[in-house]
Amino acid sequence: MRIVIPGGTGQVGAILNRALVAAGHEVVILTRRPRGDGQVAWDGQTLGAWAGVIDGSEVVINLAGRSVSCRYTKTNLTEMMLSRVRSARVVGAAIAGARRPPRVWLQMSTATIYAHRFDAPNDEATGVIGGWETGIPRYWAYSVDIAAAWERELDEAPTPRTRKLALRSAMVMSPDRGGVFHVLSRLTRLGLGGPVGGGAQYVSWIHEHDFGAAIQFLIDRDDLAGPVNLAAPDPRPQRDFMRELRQSRGVRVGLPAAKWMAELGAFAMRSDTELLLKSRRVLPGRLLDAGFEFRYARWPDAARDLARRSTAS
Numbered sequence: 188m189r190i191v192i193p194g195g196t197g198q199v200g201a202i203l204n205r206a207l208v209a210a211g212h213e214v215v216i217l218t219r220r221p222r223g224d225g226q227v228a229w230d231g232q233t234l235g236a237w238a239g240v241i242d243g244s245e246v247v248i249n250l251a252g253r254s255v256s257c258r259y260t261k262t263n264l265t266e267m268m269l270s271r272v273r274s275a276r277v278v279g280a281a282i283a284g285a286r287r288p289p290r291v292w293l294q295m296s297t298a299t300i301y302a303h304r305f306d307a308p309n310d311e312a313t314g315v316i317g318g319w320e321t322g323i324p325r326y327w328a329y330s331v332d333i334a335a336a337w338e339r340e341l342d343e344a345p346t347p348r349t350r351k352l353a354l355r356s357a358m359v360m361s362p363d364r365g366g367v368f369h370v371l372s373r374l375t376r377l378g379l380g381g382p383v384g385g386g387a388q389y390v391s392w393i394h395e396h397d398f399g400a401a402i403q404f405l406i407d408r409d410d411l412a413g414p415v416n417l418a419a420p421d422p423r424p425q426r427d428f429m430r431e432l433r434q435s436r437g438v439r440v441g442l443p444a445a446k447w448m449a450e451l452g453a454f455a456m457r458s459d460t461e462l463l464l465k466s467r468r469v470l471p472g473r474l475l476d477a478g479f480e481f482r483y484a485r486w487p488d489a490a491r492d493l494a495r496r497s498t499a500s
Contacts, residue, residue, distance in 0.1 A: 189244045191289070193229065193278055193333055194216040195252025199295075199359050199367045199398075203248065206399025215240050217251075225481035227234075231275040238281035241289065248293045248407055249278045252337070255297075255330075259461065271337045280346025288349050294341040296353040298391050298418060298469045299461075300334035301326065305387060308422065310472030311355075311414050318389050327461055337349050338414065350412050351406055357418035357469055359398045359488060362497035372497065375433045381441030386426025389468035391418045394483035394492070411477060417468040421485050425463075428486060435490035 190207055192200055195216040207214050217229045229237040231251050240379045241247055246448035251274035253267045275294060282288050309315060318331035334375055360368045374380045393401075401417055422433070429458035433441050471479070484490035 188247060189213045190244060191217065191244045191251045192244040193247070193274060194231070194295075195248075196220075196226075196253065197250065198361070198363055199356075200250050201363065202359060202361050202395045203399060204400060206395075206403070210403060212450055213243070216342055228397055231270060232277055233278060234280055234284075238284065239243055241278075241281045242285040243287045243381055244252035244289050246291050246293070246400065247278060247282065248290045248473075249275060251275075251278075251297045252295070255462070258327075264326070264333075268329075268333045271459050272332060272340055273461045276344075277339055279340060279346060282343060282346045282349050288346060288361055290348075290409075291350045291352070292341070292344075292346065292354045293354055293402065293405060294337070296338050296355045296414070296469050297334050298355050298357045298416065299465065300328050300338075300355060301467065301469060303388075303465045304468065307391070308468045308470045310470045311416055314416075314469070317393050323465075324461070325467060330461060350409065351405065352412055353414040354405075355414055355418075355421075355469070356398070356401075356418045357393050357416075357436050359417075360392050360493055361395035362446035362493050369497065371427035371429070371432055372436055372494070373449075375429070375436050375438045375441060378438075378442055380429045380433050380438065381443040382426035382429065382490045383443070383463050386424055386429070386443070389422045389427040389465055390420045390425050390468040391469040392428075392486065392489070393419050394481075394489040397481050398481055399498075400482070401474060401479060404477075405426075405472070406475060411473065415473050416469050417474075418470045418471050418472055419481055419484055419486070419489070420446065420475060422470070423486050424467045432490050432494075435487070462470060 190212050196218045216226045221228045227237050252271040257263045302315040303320050318328040358367045
């Protein structure tokens with residue numbers, strides 16, 4: 188089948204492209220800077236000739252949006268919001284205007300939409316949407332607003348012949364250079380992979396194999412629509428998550444970091460402490476209820492596989 192992926196040139200897009208091509212599908216990437224076959228130019232906000240690629244395709248998976256790996260300045264947060272809202276809106280317009288619209292539109296969202304909490308996990312049925320929590324930086328609520336606005340564009344798009352899913356994804360772990368696992372592994376090799384801010388905050392994650400398999404599962408399941416959590420059923424406190432990552436890399440020591448140290452580190456890496464300190468305790472309730480089977484359901488198994496393949500590459 189032909190699958191169109193707006194914004195598919197980033198790390199997650201590369202993971203998904205590999206999985207879909209390996210499964211025998213034709214993949215077309217919409218990107219601002221096309222660089223080869225299978226890539227089509229678009230600007231992420233206005234209708235154009237690219238919309239013809241969506242007309243007649245069977246699946247659209249919209250990943251477009253400014254990377255969250257940056258400092259959360261007012262300018263960057265605004266750009267995150269606008270890039271997500273505008274791209275989702277124009278994808279919806281292209282689908283609405285298609286003579287032969289795709290049968291399913293999978294719209295990227297984020298597990299960050301859920302509240303920062305330690306007391307209970309968040310699944311799709313009982314999870315608590317964030318933005319109201321006390322004792323956390325006020326700007327964290329803006330990340331929830333971005334996710335909510337992203338999903339609202341999906342919900343409000345007039346596409347009655349197209350099934351719609353919001354992919355509330357946790358961090359996708361792969362051995363690719365520059366990805367989350369690569370960055371965290373580099374910290375462990377420097378001796379910096381210890382607890383951050385006490386390490387009680389939960390880390391939710393998903394192995395690249397299960398991410399790709401879950402996307403294909405959702406494409407095939409015509410009875411599923413709405414929000415779906417893409418996360419392994421094994422969220423871990425950050426202190427345990429990093430200890431098991433260190434073990435997979437053969438690193439014994441990981442120095443702890445206080446919150447102020449995390450702030451300095453995030454500044455140096457041009458990132459933000461929300462990515463380190465927010466507790467994301469997410470469970471894939473709908474996937475499990477639908478019968479999806481994770482190959483890497485436990486973090487130690489996933490970490491060992493990723494460490495082995497990243498070393499080999």
